[in-house]
Amino acid sequence: xxxxxxxxxxxxxxxxxxxxxxxxxxxxxxxxxxxxxxxxxxxxxxxxxxxxxxxxxxxxxxxxxxxxxxxxxxxxxxxxxxxxxxxxxxxxxxxxxxxxxxxxxxxxxxxxxxxxxxxxxxxxxxxxxxxxxxxxxxxxxxxxxxxxxxxxxxxxxxxxxxxxxxxxxxxxxxxxxxxxxxxxxxxxxxxxxxxxxxxxxxxxxxxxxxxxxxxxxxxxxxxxxxx
Amino acid sequence: xxxxxxxxxxxxxxxxxxxxxxxxxxxxxxxxxxxxxxxxxxxxxxxxxxxxxxxxxxxxxxxxxxxxxxxxxxxxxxxxxxxxxxxxxxxxxxxxxxxxxxxxxxxxxxxxxxxxxxxxxxxxxxxxxxxxxxxxxxxxxxxxxxxxxxxxxxxxxxxxxxxxxxxxxxxxxxxxxxxxxxxxxxxxxxxxxxxxxxxxxxxxxxxxxxxxxxxxxxxxxxxxxxxxxxxxxxxxxxxxxxxxxxxxxxxxxxxxxxxxxxxxxxxxxxxxxxxxxxxxxxxxxxxxxxxxxxxxxxxx
Numbered sequence: 001x002x003x004x005x006x007x008x009x010x011x012x013x014x015x016x017x018x019x020x021x022x023x024x025x026x027x028x029x030x031x032x033x034x035x036x037x038x039x040x041x042x043x044x045x046x047x048x049x050x051x052x053x054x055x056x057x058x059x060x061x062x063x064x065x066x067x068x069x070x071x072x073x074x075x076x077x078x079x080x081x082x083x084x085x086x087x088x089x090x091x092x093x094x095x096x097x098x099x100x101x102x103x104x105x106x107x108x109x110x111x112x113x114x115x116x117x118x119x120x121x122x123x124x125x126x127x128x129x130x131x132x133x134x135x136x137x138x139x140x141x142x143x144x145x146x147x148x149x150x151x152x153x154x155x156x157x158x159x160x161x162x163x164x165x166x167x168x169x170x171x172x173x174x175x176x177x178x179x180x181x182x183x184x185x186x187x188x189x190x191x192x193x194x195x196x197x198x199x200x201x202x203x204x205x206x207x208x209x210x211x212x213x214x215x216x217x218x219x220x221x222x223x224x225x226x227x
Numbered sequence: 228x229x230x231x232x233x234x235x236x237x238x239x240x241x242x243x244x245x246x247x248x249x250x251x252x253x254x255x256x257x258x259x260x261x262x263x264x265x266x267x268x269x270x271x272x273x274x275x276x277x278x279x280x281x282x283x284x285x286x287x288x289x290x291x292x293x294x295x296x297x298x299x300x301x302x303x304x305x306x307x308x309x310x311x312x313x314x315x316x317x318x319x320x321x322x323x324x325x326x327x328x329x330x331x332x333x334x335x336x337x338x339x340x341x342x343x344x345x346x347x348x349x350x351x352x353x354x355x356x357x358x359x360x361x362x363x364x365x366x367x368x369x370x371x372x373x374x375x376x377x378x379x380x381x382x383x384x385x386x387x388x389x390x391x392x393x394x395x396x397x398x399x400x401x402x403x404x405x406x407x408x409x410x411x412x413x414x415x416x417x418x419x420x421x422x423x424x425x426x427x428x429x430x431x432x433x434x435x436x437x438x439x440x441x442x443x444x445x446x447x448x449x450x451x452x453x454x455x456x457x458x459x460x461x462x463x464x465x466x467x468x469x470x471x472x473x474x475x476x477x478x479x480x481x482x483x484x485x486x487x488x489x490x491x492x493x494x495x496x497x498x499x500x501x502x503x504x505x506x507x508x509x510x511x512x513x514x515x516x517x518x519x520x521x522x523x524x525x526x527x
Contacts, residue, residue: 001304001349001350001351001354003351003354050300050301050305052291052292052294052300052301052309053291053301053305053309055291056287056288056291056309056312059287060287065286065287065316066287067236067237067238067315067316067319068236068237068238069236069237069315069319069361070287070312070315070316070319073308073311073312073315074287074288074312076308076311076312077305077308077309077311077312080302080304080305080307080308081301081302081305083304084302084303084304084305085302113237114237114238115236115237116234116235119233119234119357119360119361122354122357122358123308123357123358125354126304126354
């Protein structure tokens, strides 16, 4: 079993991270459009979990059967499934793979739920190290305002209501996201995530993203023409 | 006090787990379930409340794993983590509550089988051990040891070879016999390493079941007596029936409910309609006694 960082595949992997409402999905979509127009073999990893794993996760959430530990492990199972059946084959085939959220989401979320930081990192050590990872840094208030406009009400686990900090979903969400941001800030230097200021204009953020991505693509192009 | 193999899960209080965690390990077809049935009956007759549980029986994941195995669809890392989820669910929702309530928890395999399976499938041994480092250390692990040459006839003449027990997902051969031999040989090798590392009590699984049962019974008695001596030095030592005195059917000598007994006073939570491990029946009628006993235990 290869561990994080040991993989050498011809493809490239770019991931975006950040709390909900940071605008990371919009930025990834724009990056996707651009790479396509440039003629790269790019795939947006839209993952449909294996039915058995998906059903278990769904049932666990619906019936509120999940503890922090089983929440963490069932998501790690789902991620492993995605890694083994989707991301690694794509990277082997030389694709540029784009992921909306990656292992850092799991680190931040699970550690915010009280799991041991070193253990969670070890758990995910089978993951491929991304070619480039972006963290969209945004003040909590800004993201919450954006989210309120976009949807009504937070889900049970999403708001961290399982932690029993408060019964008010909005308040719980705020507290939980606050903890997640704290964890993200530790992850950024440790794993060398590229920080993008998510309060800047969308166009500026996209320029910064493209600049970094293009610097990592030169060899990908060459690889595509070489045997 | 109970400890884990390194990591403690959030909210898992270990200080009040007064029950005993006893693991029966061994490869496929070695006779674990026969022994567990005998042990459960014997322990209950001695007055211990018993929870017997095993792999892939969690309310959360048990059915999912069965379905995944039917379709052979999951990758090796995915399957390992799916088992890990199942284990965590059982640990938190069955094993820990039962230990807290003073049960003897008899588990048909534990993390060791899961570790062995994952390593035989090529996963990093260090990674697998760390994944399961949140497991509670058992009070004893009894390993029913058998060689592959003794194992094969047992399996062939009873239920036949099973896809997973033959490691058909591991080897490319179409030959199930050959695959079973290779897979089980690798599994037994892993068990030998684990036996040393985790200090298993090794029991030869080749004699007839009664002999194995006697050895297990003696081993478990020691585990339970150790506790009795520590808690109540004046209590009479529980007599263990000798091999010669044992009737053909497991009817252990009637032992009064002594201070060493651990009686259930709380049923572990079970999801309605879910497949959970079977807890000891007939508890309601003994409830008042159980409560009193539990209190006196605390008083001591």
